[in-house]
Amino acid sequence: MQSSAAVRARSVTTSFGEVRALDSVDLDVVPGEVHGLVGPNGAGKTTLLGLLLGLAVPDEGELEVLGTRVGRTLAVPAGVAGFVDAPGLYPTLTARQNLVALARLRGSGGTGSAREVDGALEQVGLTDVAGDRVRGFSLGMRQRLGLAAALMTRPRLLVLDEPVNGLDPSAKHHVHAVLARLADEGVAIVLSSHRMDDLAALCSDVTILSTGRVVFSGSVDKLAVESGELDHRVLTSHPERARQVAEQVPDVHVAPAGPRSAGDALVVRGGVAALDQLVVRLVAAGVLVREFGPVVPPLEAAFLALTGSSDEEPG
Numbered sequence: 001m002q003s004s005a006a007v008r009a010r011s012v013t014t015s016f017g018e019v020r021a022l023d024s025v026d027l028d029v030v031p032g033e034v035h036g037l038v039g040p041n042g043a044g045k046t047t048l049l050g051l052l053l054g055l056a057v058p059d060e061g062e063l064e065v066l067g068t069r070v071g072r073t074l075a076v077p078a079g080v081a082g083f084v085d086a087p088g089l090y091p092t093l094t095a096r097q098n099l100v101a102l103a104r105l106r107g108s109g110g111t112g113s114a115r116e117v118d119g120a121l122e123q124v125g126l127t128d129v130a131g132d133r134v135r136g137f138s139l140g141m142r143q144r145l146g147l148a149a150a151l152m153t154r155p156r157l158l159v160l161d162e163p164v165n166g167l168d169p170s171a172k173h174h175v176h177a178v179l180a181r182l183a184d185e186g187v188a189i190v191l192s193s194h195r196m197d198d199l200a201a202l203c204s205d206v207t208i209l210s211t212g213r214v215v216f217s218g219s220v221d222k223l224a225v226e227s228g229e230l231d232h233r234v235l236t237s238h239p240e241r242a243r244q245v246a247e248q249v250p251d252v253h254v255a256p257a258g259p260r261s262a263g264d265a266l267v268v269r270g271g272v273a274a275l276d277q278l279v280v281r282l283v284a285a286g287v288l289v290r291e292f293g294p295v296v297p298p299l300e301a302a303f304l305a306l307t308g309s310s311d312e313e314p315g
Ligand SMILES: Nc1ncnc2c1ncn2[C@@H]1O[C@H](COP(=O)(O)OP(=O)(O)OP(=O)(O)O)[C@@H](O)[C@H]1O
Pocket: 016, 019, 020, 021, 039, 040, 041, 042, 043, 044, 045, 046, 047, 048
């Protein structure tokens, strides 16, 4: 097994006592790809990221990182940078001092020169707080400093655990832009997130884990299709008339009036053709359609369906 892939995992299994944190996991990531890992709590995301960072080795299966088979000893594979849980930082040092210290500790790659450090801080938008002690940093600022430390090693594979967790919208936008640029330059990025909207904004491909098993792996577009028929909320100028019309459209299921159809909205479910037909008939009946969209976004619905986390009754 030797390839140009950034990550190639086959039947990777890792257990902690009785718990199978990863159960026969396959993963493929190519250079320039931003690959998201998502799954409910305890699904195995952090365990998998830890394997990529060389913090643990699989019990079974084959793992190749940047063309090199991961062996049986713990070591960060060359060209890989990132962090799991939270970046390891020195709270009593400033942001700048942290980056210098981390570069010196690593010994290889960057030297921690002022130019390098300032460049990394600028990339993640921390220039203004470069001289502040990390002790006072918010979660989001620590995440960004961890990213800056990783960037200084000029990685070919970047591994990030919840990199936009705790970031405000502007900081999130900043990090998205940094990651997109790195991917354009050919860096492979594997990141975890609990939020499907963040993954959709950042990733071309996603792997969904559920209790250690891969339940989906593929493009974000393909995942959206997995959601199947969704409940849609329809807001119109004439709610009563709209309900009467909808009840006459073949293959459209109309949910009974209730909390989910609050604000005079109808909740309907059906295939694309049936929902298209509904809009045509509403307009023909003189009912103006003001809003028409899925109650739960398609990616989230697919996630809930695939991980069995949905406790919602079908409309
Ligand atoms: N060091 C450990 N010792 C014992 N069990 C562990 C250890 N690390 C992880 N586990 C177990 O392995 C499983 C996977 O955990 P992991 O942290 O990889 O999941 P996760 O998807 O990252 O979860 P979360 O979203 O909550 O961070 C869980 O059942 C967890 O309790």
